[in-house]
Amino acid sequence: MKTLGAKIIAIETGMVKISCERNEGLTQQHGFFHAGVITSIADVACGYAAMTTMPEGAEVLSVEFKTNLMRPADAEKIIATGKVIKSGKNLVFCEATITDDQEEQLFATLQGTMFCIQPNKKE
Amino acid sequence: MKTLGAKIIAIETGMVKISCERNEGLTQQHGFFHAGVITSIADVACGYAAMTTMPEGAEVLSVEFKTNLMRPADAEKIIATGKVIKSGKNLVFCEATITDDQEEQLFATLQGTMFCIQPNKKE
Amino acid sequence: MKTLGAKIIAIETGMVKISCERNEGLTQQHGFFHAGVITSIADVACGYAAMTTMPEGAEVLSVEFKTNLMRPADAEKIIATGKVIKSGKNLVFCEATITDDQEEQLFATLQGTMFCIQPNKKE
Amino acid sequence: MKTLGAKIIAIETGMVKISCERNEGLTQQHGFFHAGVITSIADVACGYAAMTTMPEGAEVLSVEFKTNLMRPADAEKIIATGKVIKSGKNLVFCEATITDDQEEQLFATLQGTMFCIQPNKKE
Numbered sequence: 316m317k318t319l320g321a322k323i324i325a326i327e328t329g330m331v332k333i334s335c336e337r338n339e340g341l342t343q344q345h346g347f348f349h350a351g352v353i354t355s356i357a358d359v360a361c362g363y364a365a366m367t368t369m370p371e372g373a374e375v376l377s378v379e380f381k382t383n384l385m386r387p388a389d390a391e392k393i394i395a396t397g398k399v400i401k402s403g404k405n406l407v408f409c410e411a412t413i414t415d416d417q418e419e420q421l422f423a424t425l426q427g428t429m430f431c432i433q434p435n436k437k438e
Numbered sequence: 439m440k441t442l443g444a445k446i447i448a449i450e451t452g453m454v455k456i457s458c459e460r461n462e463g464l465t466q467q468h469g470f471f472h473a474g475v476i477t478s479i480a481d482v483a484c485g486y487a488a489m490t491t492m493p494e495g496a497e498v499l500s501v502e503f504k505t506n507l508m509r510p511a512d513a514e515k516i517i518a519t520g521k522v523i524k525s526g527k528n529l530v531f532c533e534a535t536i537t538d539d540q541e542e543q544l545f546a547t548l549q550g551t552m553f554c555i556q557p558n559k560k561e
Numbered sequence: 562m563k564t565l566g567a568k569i570i571a572i573e574t575g576m577v578k579i580s581c582e583r584n585e586g587l588t589q590q591h592g593f594f595h596a597g598v599i600t601s602i603a604d605v606a607c608g609y610a611a612m613t614t615m616p617e618g619a620e621v622l623s624v625e626f627k628t629n630l631m632r633p634a635d636a637e638k639i640i641a642t643g644k645v646i647k648s649g650k651n652l653v654f655c656e657a658t659i660t661d662d663q664e665e666q667l668f669a670t671l672q673g674t675m676f677c678i679q680p681n682k683k684e
Numbered sequence: 685m686k687t688l689g690a691k692i693i694a695i696e697t698g699m700v701k702i703s704c705e706r707n708e709g710l711t712q713q714h715g716f717f718h719a720g721v722i723t724s725i726a727d728v729a730c731g732y733a734a735m736t737t738m739p740e741g742a743e744v745l746s747v748e749f750k751t752n753l754m755r756p757a758d759a760e761k762i763i764a765t766g767k768v769i770k771s772g773k774n775l776v777f778c779e780a781t782i783t784d785d786q787e788e789q790l791f792a793t794l795q796g797t798m799f800c801i802q803p804n805k806k807e
Binding site for chain 1: 441
């Protein structure tokens with residue numbers, strides 16, 4: 316998060332929003348946000364969203380995620396909104412959208428599965 | 439690449455290897471490489487691998503990729519090996535593995551689709 | 562479609578709904594719809610949805626799709642709703658949900674990329 | 685399996701092969717195997733492969749899978765080879781290839797996650 320300069324800007328049960336400002340270290344040759352950066356903040360937003368549905372002390376690990384990149388992320392700031400779609404005892408399904416600051420342009424989507432380690436348990 | 443401190447360590451037609459050393463900015467709370475970092479270097483390895491099969495001047499954009507995370511990436515250095523599985527006129531299918539420095543422990547795999555913009559053409 | 566006994570029940574620009582009734586050939590050991598059946602009708606719904614945004618005579622091929630299975634599809638009938646998220650010249654991004662007949666229970670989601678072959682062109 | 689006319693042709697620990705012959709009900713407008721059929725037999729091959737690594741009586745559920753379709757599956761018979769990549773207590777990661785009868789032409793790949801329900805336990 317620190318490396319990306321990302322900030323949590325909203326938290327609700329099952330939903331977390333993260334913003335990230337453009338800087339040279341995060342963009343590719345054309346000045347667009349790199350696919351890896353987009354995925355990173357979307358994954359983190361989903362992870363935090365998953366945690367809002369878990370008992371305190373639980374840990375969340377990403378099992379898998381997929382990113383679809385729809386158009387170049389050409390913006391001063393991007394917003395990743397992670398949402399819990401289904402929360403089970405072990406597995407949490409999440410989706411994220413990555414948009415511009417106004418949440419008007421959709422740059423990418425992510426679908427992912429998180430594994431939840433309940434407090435006082437180890438896999 | 440610079441932000442990640444990543445380096446290309448091997449290039450062949452259809453295959454590129456990238457290494458990345460552990461540092462605090464790239465790891466999560468337990469000191470393991472972050473899923474977003476793993477995905478970033480795997481995506482970059484696939485992108486470069488795709489370019490080795492393209493005419494000079496072609497550009498490669500990631501359309502989508504999926505990362506499966508098998509075990510915590512607990513290593514001093516990780517290696518992403520990107521390979522072209524099928525190269526078409528427009529689309530290139532790639533796969534990557536992310537391993538430890540010895541390429542013995544498999545931490546994650548990535549499957550992705552790249553879109554190729556031929557030189558002197560714009561989508 | 563015939564093998565699955567599936568029927569198109571709604572078509573709009575960028576959206577197609579398909580229904581499929583439970584029968585023995587489509588279910589697994591517990592009587593739930595098989596993951597492959599769910600994926601098949603979701604893929605078909607996305608393909609038709611993509612076609613509604615294409616010039617007449619265009620063909621649509623699935624490049625890739627991912628299915629997340631959230632809960633057992635235990636229903637007499639399932640509905641796959643395919644939607645176009647972004648339509649480009651070559652690539653169309655689609656998403657589908659698979660629900661029960663009332664569209665209340667979400668069984669699965671699919672995210673996919675379609676490749677469009679314009680009329681009078683061959684890849 | 686019966687609906688698809690699919691047959692298990694090889695089983696080893698961590699690997700299962702399934703074959704499926706072309707017939708009208710399984711192909712799309714050009715006579716190629718439908719993407720949904722390809723995915724179905726690949727998913728089943730992965731599921732059985734996962735079971736070979738589990739205690740007797742365990743059940744395996746598909747959590748998610750992704751199919752990449754590389755070229756039209758134009759063959760009299762297709763073979764899906766499912767392999768376990770990593771087997772954990774709860775989650776099993778698998779990959780499958782879908783090829784022609786000679787296993788020379790690669791039509792598609794699938795990457796998936798299975799959830800294992802140990803005997804005498806319910807999720």
